[in-house]
Amino acid sequence: xxxxxxxxxxxxxxxxxxxxxxxxxxxxxxxxxxxxxxxxxxxxxxxxxxxxxxxxxxxxxxxxxxxxxxxxxxxxxxxxxxxxxxxxxxxxxxxxxxxxxxxxxxxxxxxxxxxxxxxxxxxxxxxxxxxxxxxxxxxxxxxxxxxxxxxxx
Amino acid sequence: xxxxxxxxxxxxxxxxxxxxxxxxxxxxxxxxxxxxxxxxxxxxxxxxxxxxxxxxxxxxxxxxxxxxxxxxxxxxxxxxxxxxxxxxxxxxxxxxxxxxxxxxxxxxxxxx
Numbered sequence: 086x087x088x089x090x091x092x093x094x095x096x097x098x099x100x101x102x103x104x105x106x107x108x109x110x111x112x113x114x115x116x117x118x119x120x121x122x123x124x125x126x127x128x129x130x131x132x133x134x135x136x137x138x139x140x141x142x143x144x145x146x147x148x149x150x151x152x153x154x155x156x157x158x159x160x161x162x163x164x165x166x167x168x169x170x171x172x173x174x175x176x177x178x179x180x181x182x183x184x185x186x187x188x189x190x191x192x193x194x195x196x197x198x199x200x201x202x203x204x205x206x207x208x209x210x211x212x213x214x215x216x217x218x219x220x221x222x223x224x225x226x227x228x229x230x231x232x233x234x235x236x237x238x
Numbered sequence: 239x240x241x242x243x244x245x246x247x248x249x250x251x252x253x254x255x256x257x258x259x260x261x262x263x264x265x266x267x268x269x270x271x272x273x274x275x276x277x278x279x280x281x282x283x284x285x286x287x288x289x290x291x292x293x294x295x296x297x298x299x300x301x302x303x304x305x306x307x308x309x310x311x312x313x314x315x316x317x318x319x320x321x322x323x324x325x326x327x328x329x330x331x332x333x334x335x336x337x338x339x340x341x342x343x344x345x346x347x348x349x350x
Binding site: 116119120123137138141144145148149152197199200203204206209211212214215218219 | 260261262291293294295297298301304305308321322325326329330331334335
């Protein structure tokens with residue numbers, strides 16, 4: 086595509102299409118929403134040529150965080166909204182999840198004992214451990230009745 | 239998500255999982271996976287070479303079956319997970335419970 090900008094002309098604006106900087110979702114607290122989030126997030130990140138490891142960790146983080154909020158975050162069976170944003174900042178993937186569920190700081194969950202013998206290892210509890218191990222930075226805050234979890238990958 | 243039984247005889251169960259082991263994938267195959275592994279109570283080889291993604295629920299499915307087999311003195315081995323799947327499994331310490339092999343001959347040897 087040919088682009089030209091002349092000094093005496095009005096300020097130029099590129100007519101090349103620009104990619105949105107951020108992908109935003111508002112999903113219901115329904116596990117069936119995860120397929121859509123995963124597919125659109127993958128397409129967004131692939132288009133921006135993130136490396137394979139970062140792509141995998143981002144999709145894993147979305148799956149773990151959102152499934153946790155949906156399955157455990159709300160005390161009732163009502164429909165609730167969860168806000169998700171996904172973007173790139175300074176070469177890192179940033180994920181932001183906001184929900185109005187019960188206060189829960191994933192960083193406060195006890196560590197999993199990876200060395201425990203088979204008989205004592207729990208089947209579950211690996212999601213938060215995977216986030217702690219694979220995500221570069223995790224920040225949690227609770228404000229105005231909402232949980233906000235920010236991840237940098 | 240697909241599950242293929244490669245071999246199921248008196249000595250071993252050998253099967254392959256294909257696709258994404260996310261929540262949806264686990265829901266699709268968990269019952270069949272348990273039926274074809276834990277319920278058979280044989281040494282079990284799970285080929286992960288065609289698994290493109292695994293999260294904690296998928297790992298939990300594998301661990302649950304490994305524990306059930308262990309109670310009956312049977313082993314499980316995971317075969318040839320792709321690089322990022324292997325990385326995720328090792329981040330969760332799965333290899334401490336379920337050995338991971340990159341060659342089928344090694345995997346069968348580990349099952350003895």
